[in-house]
Amino acid sequence: MPEGHTIHALAGRLNRAYAGKPVRASSPQGRFADSAAQLDGEVLIGAQAAGKHLLVEVDGDRWLHVHLGLIGNFAVTPLADGIRPEDVPVQGEVRLRLASDTHVADLRGPMVCALITAQEAHSVLDRLGPDPLRADADPDEAWARISRSGKTITELLMDQAVIAGVGNVYRCEVLWRHRIDPHRPGRELRQSSWDTIWADLVRLLPLGVAYGQILTLEPQVEEAERRLAAGEEPPVITGRSLGTTFPREFATYKRAGEPCPTCDSRIRTAKVAGRTLYWCGRCQRRR
DNA sequence: AGGTGATGGTCAC
DNA sequence: TGACCCTCACCTG
Structure with a gap:
């Protein structure tokens, strides 16, 4: 499903749901458990998209790097009144779940899901050509x-x-x-x-x-x-x-x-x- | 119920 | 060039 427009929209959704607040992170599927543990409780500073790459800056000089590939999906869902994140059933292989009092976001089937350094995040950006959706594009x-x-x-x-x-x-x-x-x-x-x-x-x-x-x-x-x-x-x-x-x-x-x-x-x-x-x-x- | 292809990309040969 | 990653919608039967 995703071309660049999908990832930019996703970054906006994540920012509206989580930016500036501590986030609960888990990996129900288990494959991303170690990194989820490192993310858990940290403040999510901000998400940005570069082409089809999603980069989320997290407190502590770490970046969450996600690429959905052809089949990936990162579903951001607002919680209904009285529903807690842990009440939302995990459907399928959820590699990463981000949760707050207001939202649950489930990541399935990504090509890339990794916790990286700021330097690595910059190298992701450096490898990409200009993105028509970014103001810095030439x-x-x-x-x-x-x-x-x-x-x-x-x-x-x-x-x-x-x-x-x-x-x-x-x-x-x-x-x-x-x-x-x-x-x-x-x-x-x-x-x-x-x-x-x-x-x-x-x-x-x-x-x-x-x-x-x-x-x-x-x-x-x-x-x-x-x-x-x-x-x-x-x-x-x-x-x-x-x-x-x-x-x-x-x-x-x-x-x-x-x-x-x-x-x-x-x-x-x-x-x-x-x-x-x-x-x-x-x-x-x-x- | 099972098969297939898909708005992606990497890597090995 | 093809295997792989591993999800989902949309066929076929």
């Missing part, structure tokens, strides 16, 4: 790599050292939105095309954070922007639920053989570096 750093790479733009968009936070859905959809051939080598991409991709991701990803779902069809994107501008509060995402404000619709993703919204040509599919790419062979022809 798109020129990504362009420097893209413009001298023989790899295709679709591979480069998935390379977290080039740009952080983009996954398979956003890469397929953003290339379709700008009619860019996914097989075009980075070094043959015009800088104006890159600037357009970056600006679009800066526009799209915050909508994904706000609504808890990937929005890439222009009518949905504009409707989401309109609602946010009008001050509408998106529904709060809790537990394992996903955003359902808008129907789950894409232009290319998982639409192999179906008509392109623009030209009716059939959406094509191919495995690229182990992941399924979707694109319109007509709109996204090399030009």
Whole structure:
């Protein structure tokens, strides 16, 4: 489920639930028991996302590093009145449970869950390319790599050292939105095309954070922007639920053989570096 | 009831 | 290139 927008939303949820307060930590599954014991009772200073990585600073110069991978889930649930954290049943293999008087957060199936030093946390950040959701992001750093790479733009968009936070859905959809051939080598991409991709991701990803779902069809994107501008509060995402404000619709993703919204040509599919790419062979022809 | 693939990534060969 | 990590939704029957 997670691309960068999911992790940024998660960091916000964790901050609202726990930041500045001591947290109870446990590992019902047991695999993370030692680290949970070290976390237990410490003040959770703040959570931040960098691409698909979650970094939570904890008192005592320690950082909790979580990467959900493809199948992981970190469900933050507010407690109903009178319910204590220990009353919430543990369902499945919960690697880490964070609890307070107000919330329970259960981590399942992560690719990474580790307690690391500040230095190690910085090295995680250093390995990542710019993240369109972060204020400190510099798109020129990504362009420097893209413009001298023989790899295709679709591979480069998935390379977290080039740009952080983009996954398979956003890469397929953003290339379709700008009619860019996914097989075009980075070094043959015009800088104006890159600037357009970056600006679009800066526009799209915050909508994904706000609504808890990937929005890439222009009518949905504009409707989401309109609602946010009008001050509408998106529904709060809790537990394992996903955003359902808008129907789950894409232009290319998982639409192999179906008509392109623009030209009716059939959406094509191919495995690229182990992941399924979707694109319109007509709109996204090399030009 | 069982199988499969998935919005990810690493590592060994 | 494929095994693995190890969860869940969505098929098939």
